[in-house]
Amino acid sequence: MVLTRLPKELLDAISRCLTGKDIKSLRLASKLFSDIPLPLSRVFISANPIDIEVFRSIADHETYRHGVKEIIWDEARFGNPRSGCEGYELESREAPCEYRHACKENMHEILNRRAMYAIHFPFEKAIDEQVKAQMPVFESWLLYCEYADQQNEVLENGSDIKAFEYGLERFPALERITLTPAAHGILFNPLYKTPMLRSLPYGFNYNIPRGWPGTYSYARCEPWETEAEKEQWRGFREVIRCLADNKALSVKELVLDVHQLPTGLTCHFFDHACPEYDQLVAVLRRPGFRRFDLALTAGGQPSSDWESFRNGRMRRALAEASEDLEHFHLRTDQGDLPGVNRELDNNGISYHFTPLLDILPIERWPKLRHFGLSKFLVRQDDVMSLLKALPVTIRTVELSFLCFLNDGDSYKALLDEMRDSLDWHTRDAALRPKVKIGLDVSRFAVVHGRAIWLEREVDSFLYEGGPCLFPREDRPDDAKPGDGGTIRDEFQPEIDSPWADCPIWDYNDEQGRLRARAEKGGNPDVQAALDALDALDALDYED
Numbered sequence: 001m002v003l004t005r006l007p008k009e010l011l012d013a014i015s016r017c018l019t020g021k022d023i024k025s026l027r028l029a030s031k032l033f034s035d036i037p038l039p040l041s042r043v044f045i046s047a048n049p050i051d052i053e054v055f056r057s058i059a060d061h062e063t064y065r066h067g068v069k070e071i072i073w074d075e076a077r078f079g080n081p082r083s084g085c086e087g088y089e090l091e092s093r094e095a096p097c098e099y100r101h102a103c104k105e106n107m108h109e110i111l112n113r114r115a116m117y118a119i120h121f122p123f124e125k126a127i128d129e130q131v132k133a134q135m136p137v138f139e140s141w142l143l144y145c146e147y148a149d150q151q152n153e154v155l156e157n158g159s160d161i162k163a164f165e166y167g168l169e170r171f172p173a174l175e176r177i178t179l180t181p182a183a184h185g186i187l188f189n190p191l192y193k194t195p196m197l198r199s200l201p202y203g204f205n206y207n208i209p210r211g212w213p214g215t216y217s218y219a220r221c222e223p224w225e226t227e228a229e230k231e232q233w234r235g236f237r238e239v240i241r242c243l244a245d246n247k248a249l250s251v252k253e254l255v256l257d258v259h260q261l262p263t264g265l266t267c268h269f270f271d272h273a274c275p276e277y278d279q280l281v282a283v284l285r286r287p288g289f290r291r292f293d294l295a296l297t298a299g300g301q302p303s304s305d306w307e308s309f310r311n312g313r314m315r316r317a318l319a320e321a322s323e324d325l326e327h328f329h330l331r332t333d334q335g336d337l338p339g340v341n342r343e344l345d346n347n348g349i350s351y352h353f354t355p356l357l358d359i360l361p362i363e364r365w366p367k368l369r370h371f372g373l374s375k376f377l378v379r380q381d382d383v384m385s386l387l388k389a390l391p392v393t394i395r396t397v398e399l400s401f402l403c404f405l406n407d408g409d410s411y412k413a414l415l416d417e418m419r420d421s422l423d424w425h426t427r428d429a430a431l432r433p434k435v436k437i438g439l440d441v442s443r444f445a446v447v448h449g450r451a452i453w454l455e456r457e458v459d460s461f462l463y464e465g466g467p468c469l470f471p472r473e474d475r476p477d478d479a480k481p482g483d484g485g486t487i488r489d490e491f492q493p494e495i496d497s498p499w500a501d502c503p504i505w506d507y508n509d510e511q512g513r514l515r516a517r518a519e520k521g522g523n524p525d526v527q528a529a530l531d532a533l534d535a536l537d538a539l540d541y542e543d
Contacts, residue, residue, distance in 0.1 A: 039067070040058060040064045040067055040068060041067055041068065041069045041070065042068065042069065042070035042071070042072055043055050043058050043059075043068050043070075043071055043072070043167065043171075044071075044072050044073075044074055044183075044192065044194040044195065044196075045071060045072070045073050045074070045160055045163060045164050045167070045235075046073065046074035046075075046076070046160065046183070046194065046196060047077060047151045047154040047155050047160050047234075048074075048147070048150060048151055048154065048196040049150055049153075049154060049159070050195045050196045050199055051074065051160075051194055051195050051196045052154065052159055052160055052163045053195075054195040055163050055164075055167060056163050056166065056167075059163075059166055059167045059170040059171065060170070065170050065171055065172075066171075066172060066173060067173065068167075068171040068173060068174060069173050069174060069175045069176065070174070070175065070176040070177070070178060071164070071167060071171070071174065071176075071177050071178070072178045072179075072180065072183075072192065072194075073164070073177065073178070073179045073180070073235040073239065074180065074183040074192070074194060074196075074211075075179055075180060075181045075183075075211035075212055075233070075234070075235045075236070076180075076181050076182070076183050076184050076209040076210055076211035077151060077209050077211050078144065078147050078148035078151050078207075078209050079148070079207065079209065080148070081096070081099060081141060081144050081145045081148050081207070082145065093138050094138060095137045095138050095140070095141035096141070098207075099137070099140075099141050099144070099207055100137055102206075102207035102208070103137055103140065103205045103206065103207070106186070106187040106205055106206075106208065107131070107187075107205070109186055109187065110127060110131070110186070110187060110188070112447065113186070113447060113450070113489070113492065116441070116447070116450075117497070121492075121494055121495060122494075123492070123494045126188075127188045127189065130188040130202060130203045131188070131203075132203075133202055133203035134203045134204075134205050135201065135203055135204065135205075137205070140204060140205055140206055143201070143204065143206070144206050144207060155234075161238050164238060164239075164242070165242060165247070168242060168247045168248040168251075169247070169248075171248070172250065173250065174248050174250050174251055175250060175251060175252055175253055176251065176252075176253035176254075176255060176291070177239050177243075177251055177253070177254055177255070178255040178256075178257055179235050179236050179239065179255070179256050179257070180256075180257045180258065180259065181210050181211030181212040181258060181261065181263055182210065182211075182257070182258060182259040182261050182449075182490075182491075183197065184197065184208050184209055184210070185208075185491040186208070186449075186491045186492075187205060187206075187208065189491055189492060191259065191490070191491055210261065210263065211263075212232065212233060212258075212263045212264065212265075212297075213232055213263065213266070213297065214261060214262045214263035214297070214333070215262060215263070215297045215298075215299030215300055215333050220299065220300030221266045221267060221268065221297040221298055221299050221300055221333075222266045222268070222297070223266070223268050224266050224268040224269045224271065224272075224274065224276075225268075225272075230276070233265060233266075236256070236265060237276060239254070240254075240276060240279040240280050240282075240283050241276075241279055243279075243282070243283045243286070244278075244279035244280075244282035244283055249286075251286075252286065252288050252289050252290045252291065252324075253289075253290060253291035253292075253327075254283060254291070254292055254293070255291065255292075255293040256293055256294055256295040257293060257295070258295045258331070259448075259449055259490040259491070260448055260449045260450075260451065260490055261448050261449070262297070262299070262333040262448075263295070263297060263333060264294075264295030264296045264297045264331065264332070264333060265294070265295065265296055265297070266296070266297050267296045267297060267298045267308035267309065267332070268308055269296075269308075270308045270309075270311070270313045270314045270317070271307060271308055271311070271313070277313070277317065280317060281317050281320045284317065284318070284320045284321040284322070285320050285321070285322065286322060287322060287324070288322060288324050289321060289322040289324060289325060290322070290324050290325055290326045290327060291325070291326065291327040291328075292318075292321065292325065292327070292328055292329075293327075293328075293329045293331075293372075294328075294329070294330050294331070295331045295332075296308075296330075296331065296332050296333070297332065297333045298332045298333060298334055299333055299334060306354060309354040309358075309359055310354055310358070312358075314359055315358060315359050315360070315361055318359075318360060318361055318364075319361040319364050321364065321365065323364070323365070323366060323367065324367055325365045325367065325368060326367055326368060326369045326370065326393075327368075327369060327370040328360075328365065328368065328370070328371055328372070329370070329371075329372030329373075329374070329398070330359075330360070330372070330373055330374070330376065331372070331373075331374040331375055331376075332374075332375050332376055333375060334375050334376065334377055334403060353377065353379060353382075353405055354377075355382055355385075356373075356376075356378070356382050356383065356385070356386045357382075357385060357386060357389060360386065362386065362389045362390060362391075363389065365391065366391050366393070367391070367393050368390065368391050368393060368394055369393055369394060369395045369396070370394075370395065370396045370397075370398075371390060371394060371396075371397050371398070372397070372398035372399075372400070373386075373398070373399055373400075373402065374398065374399075374400040374401055374402075374438070375400070375401045375402070375403075376402055376403070377402075377403045377405055378402050378403065378404060378405065378409075379404070379405055379406050379409060380404060380406065380409035380410075380413055380414050380417065383399070383402075383414060384414070384417055384418070384421065387418065387422060388421075388422065390433075392427075392431075394433050395431075395433055395434065396433060396434050396435075396436070397433050397434070397435045397436070398435075398436045398437075398438070399411075399414075399435065399436075399437055399438075400436070400437060400438025400439075400451070401438055401439070401440060401451070410470070411437060411439075411469075411470060412468070412469070412470035415458065415461060415462070415469060415470075418435075418462060419461065419462050424462065424463075425462065425463050429463075432462075432463060434455065434459060435455075435458045435459070435462065436453060436454070436455045436458070437453070437454040437455075437458055438451045438452070438453055438454075439451060439452040439453075439454070439485075440452075441487070447489075448490075448491075449489050449490030449491045449492075450487065450488070450489040450490070450491075450492075450495075451487070451488060452485045452486070452487060452499050453485065453486050453487075453488055454469060454484065454485050454486075455486070456484070457469055457484040457485065469484075484498070484499070485498070485499035486498060486499065487499055
């Protein structure tokens, strides 16, 4: 049968199974298909005029606005590119040293991510083409300045906030608001194809904006006191303000998604009384509110501090969440990083330790289906206490990148105790919680967004008598599991491969790893990447 002769109802059913890209091609094939609507279930907002213009256009469209279920607020911001310039760079046609260094680091990031593999991924070829097509760094810097100027104008006139408030009135099916500082992803590989990111010129190497202050174990998280400090989380503040004012009553989910970057809302948000705390509580109280993903920074605090987790304010806020809460995930930026202080007090307890049930009111969430805990400082016995307190409705549990503070505690020991102590194996197979464990690829070579994930292996171990996942007794929480494991990357979703395909190389020798891979596979694209690295000096990146 000729496609154009199909009934409209059947064509509509077929179109619902196609991707947005395929529908665009189909709309161009015939006038008959030109009215097939694009599947616009989410829209983007940021401090960029292009995103704002498209956002408003969708909000004004009488067809598309009814299908929007999610707003993603891109919190990444361009920095101050002219800081310390004093006119020299314009006269010498030379980008500032810091900018040149960032562009060079982008190149090493690309190569470091691929040098971990013995196999080649087809998407790498498109990246290599952009590497070869890079514009001169000075021109890149000038363009970066233009984007920063446009952004600063938006921040001054508040047009992003006005557009967001307008969208809340115009999207009747809106359910979720997601805030992320990671929309730009990695060079030539944005996390989201927002209108603004689609507008970036081909081969544009630039200082990737992240948004939200980031910390590591040695960097102090930001305070939450002055307006200037709070403004660093501009989107978050506006979202909870609007929702607390009972705008968009259909919104039942609030997600802070950092995609494994060491950033988030500062934990000092919970230190003192403030209007934003009350607004967040009002959001959590919404009838039917069902999902909250909370990412916090906690780095750089004295070992005897962590007052934000101990003063009870976080627990009191979370206890206000609707009894309909089904999904909760708590994440910090700590985890098992070198330098984490394991100093003990007079009772033999780490100063960092805060009982999980003193933070999380599990008993108030009888319908919870997903629980996640990532990059948190824990004791094994305390994790077990929390797992035992989870309601019978729980279906998925994520325990990723945890830092065990007591000697002898580890993922291996935790899984052994879960298998032997929990009653989950007695439940019907369909009702047993699925447990997911995430591990850093290396404790010493950070590759943000990339991790080893154990899922079916954990399921087999807990419920089917499967093999031990961490066979080395001398290093029980080593990030090299003994049986299975899958590598995934938040910023390169095409990577979804067995851990066995990621050889153990010298992490300080990215060129050596790539050359070994090129010799093994004879792949010309790998050699092209090496040639790009060798040609960096010619692209005036050096300090």
